[in-house]
Amino acid sequence: MGEKVIRVLALVALVLGLASCGGSRPLSRADLVKQANAICRQRAADIAATRKRVHTRDFATFVAAALPVADRAASKLEGLKPPKELTSAYSRWTAGVRAQVTQIKRALAALRAHRRVPNGEGLAAAEREAKLARQLGLTGCG
Secondary structure, three states: OHHHHHHHHHHHHHHHHHHHHHOOOOOOHHHHHHHHHHHHHHHHHHHHHHHHHOOOOOHHHHHHHHHHHHHHHHHHHHHOOOOHHHHHHHHHHHHHHHHHHHHHHHHHHHHHOOOOOOOHHHHHHHHHHHHHHHHHOOOOOO
Protein backbone atom coordinates (compact mmCIF):
# COMPACT_ATOMS: atom_id res chain seq x y z
CA MET A 1 0.00 0.00 0.00
CA GLY A 2 2.81 2.45 0.84
CA GLU A 3 4.49 2.04 -2.55
CA LYS A 4 1.19 2.68 -4.35
CA VAL A 5 0.61 5.89 -2.35
CA ILE A 6 4.12 7.08 -3.20
CA ARG A 7 3.53 6.45 -6.93
CA VAL A 8 0.21 8.31 -6.84
CA LEU A 9 1.81 11.26 -5.02
CA ALA A 10 4.66 11.31 -7.53
CA LEU A 11 2.17 11.33 -10.41
CA VAL A 12 0.19 14.17 -8.82
CA ALA A 13 3.40 16.17 -8.31
CA LEU A 14 4.40 15.58 -11.93
CA VAL A 15 1.00 16.69 -13.25
CA LEU A 16 1.03 19.80 -11.06
CA GLY A 17 4.56 20.60 -12.14
CA LEU A 18 3.71 20.25 -15.82
CA ALA A 19 0.57 22.35 -15.41
CA SER A 20 2.54 25.16 -13.81
CA CYS A 21 5.26 25.20 -16.49
CA GLY A 22 3.49 26.18 -19.67
CA GLY A 23 0.64 28.28 -18.41
CA SER A 24 2.46 31.13 -16.76
CA ARG A 25 1.54 34.59 -17.94
CA PRO A 26 4.11 37.21 -18.84
CA LEU A 27 5.13 39.55 -16.06
CA SER A 28 4.44 43.24 -16.26
CA ARG A 29 7.47 45.38 -17.03
CA ALA A 30 7.55 46.59 -13.40
CA ASP A 31 7.37 43.03 -12.02
CA LEU A 32 10.05 41.80 -14.43
CA VAL A 33 12.37 44.63 -13.38
CA LYS A 34 11.64 44.06 -9.69
CA GLN A 35 12.20 40.29 -9.84
CA ALA A 36 15.27 40.43 -12.09
CA ASN A 37 16.87 43.13 -9.92
CA ALA A 38 16.20 41.02 -6.82
CA ILE A 39 17.85 37.98 -8.44
CA CYS A 40 20.87 40.04 -9.50
CA ARG A 41 21.25 41.65 -6.09
CA GLN A 42 21.06 38.25 -4.41
CA ARG A 43 23.69 36.94 -6.84
CA ALA A 44 25.98 39.85 -5.96
CA ALA A 45 25.45 39.34 -2.22
CA ASP A 46 26.08 35.59 -2.51
CA ILE A 47 29.27 36.13 -4.50
CA ALA A 48 30.45 38.72 -1.97
CA ALA A 49 29.78 36.22 0.83
CA THR A 50 31.69 33.59 -1.14
CA ARG A 51 34.60 36.00 -1.51
CA LYS A 52 34.70 36.44 2.28
CA ARG A 53 34.37 32.71 2.92
CA VAL A 54 36.91 31.52 0.34
CA HIS A 55 40.49 32.69 0.44
CA THR A 56 40.71 34.84 -2.69
CA ARG A 57 44.42 34.27 -3.19
CA ASP A 58 43.38 30.85 -4.48
CA PHE A 59 41.43 32.29 -7.37
CA ALA A 60 40.45 28.89 -8.81
CA THR A 61 38.79 27.95 -5.51
CA PHE A 62 36.90 31.23 -5.47
CA VAL A 63 35.75 30.81 -9.08
CA ALA A 64 34.67 27.22 -8.38
CA ALA A 65 32.63 28.41 -5.39
CA ALA A 66 31.10 31.36 -7.27
CA LEU A 67 30.17 29.37 -10.38
CA PRO A 68 27.07 27.67 -8.90
CA VAL A 69 25.86 31.06 -7.64
CA ALA A 70 26.13 32.55 -11.13
CA ASP A 71 24.54 29.47 -12.71
CA ARG A 72 21.54 29.50 -10.32
CA ALA A 73 20.98 33.20 -10.92
CA ALA A 74 21.14 32.72 -14.70
CA SER A 75 18.57 29.92 -14.47
CA LYS A 76 16.25 32.07 -12.36
CA LEU A 77 16.58 34.99 -14.77
CA GLU A 78 15.91 32.69 -17.73
CA GLY A 79 12.79 31.47 -15.93
CA LEU A 80 11.19 34.92 -15.79
CA LYS A 81 8.65 35.58 -18.53
CA PRO A 82 8.97 39.15 -19.82
CA PRO A 83 6.11 41.13 -21.31
CA LYS A 84 5.74 40.72 -25.06
CA GLU A 85 7.35 44.07 -25.87
CA LEU A 86 10.53 43.12 -23.97
CA THR A 87 10.80 39.48 -25.06
CA SER A 88 13.48 40.05 -27.70
CA ALA A 89 15.71 42.33 -25.61
CA TYR A 90 15.28 40.21 -22.48
CA SER A 91 16.12 37.03 -24.40
CA ARG A 92 19.29 38.64 -25.77
CA TRP A 93 20.24 39.77 -22.29
CA THR A 94 19.64 36.38 -20.63
CA ALA A 95 21.57 34.69 -23.45
CA GLY A 96 24.45 36.99 -22.58
CA VAL A 97 24.11 36.19 -18.88
CA ARG A 98 24.22 32.47 -19.72
CA ALA A 99 27.26 33.07 -21.97
CA GLN A 100 29.01 34.71 -19.01
CA VAL A 101 28.41 31.54 -16.97
CA THR A 102 29.94 29.53 -19.81
CA GLN A 103 32.95 31.87 -19.83
CA ILE A 104 33.35 31.37 -16.08
CA LYS A 105 33.37 27.61 -16.64
CA ARG A 106 36.05 28.00 -19.32
CA ALA A 107 38.10 30.25 -17.04
CA LEU A 108 37.86 27.71 -14.24
CA ALA A 109 39.02 24.94 -16.56
CA ALA A 110 41.97 27.11 -17.64
CA LEU A 111 42.86 27.92 -14.03
CA ARG A 112 42.75 24.25 -13.05
CA ALA A 113 44.96 23.37 -16.02
CA HIS A 114 47.36 26.20 -15.09
CA ARG A 115 46.72 27.91 -18.42
CA ARG A 116 46.29 31.61 -19.08
CA VAL A 117 42.70 32.74 -18.59
CA PRO A 118 41.40 34.69 -21.61
CA ASN A 119 39.41 37.70 -20.47
CA GLY A 120 39.29 40.17 -23.37
CA GLU A 121 36.06 38.87 -24.86
CA GLY A 122 34.56 38.46 -21.39
CA LEU A 123 35.00 42.13 -20.61
CA ALA A 124 33.43 43.19 -23.89
CA ALA A 125 30.50 40.82 -23.34
CA ALA A 126 30.01 42.10 -19.78
CA GLU A 127 29.85 45.66 -21.10
CA ARG A 128 27.26 44.64 -23.71
CA GLU A 129 25.16 42.87 -21.07
CA ALA A 130 25.37 45.86 -18.73
CA LYS A 131 24.15 48.13 -21.53
CA LEU A 132 21.23 45.79 -22.33
CA ALA A 133 20.39 45.58 -18.62
CA ARG A 134 20.21 49.37 -18.41
CA GLN A 135 17.99 49.48 -21.50
CA LEU A 136 15.64 47.00 -19.82
CA GLY A 137 15.57 49.16 -16.69
CA LEU A 138 17.53 46.68 -14.60
CA THR A 139 19.50 48.70 -12.08
CA GLY A 140 20.76 45.78 -10.01
CA CYS A 141 22.08 43.73 -12.91
CA GLY A 142 24.70 45.91 -14.58
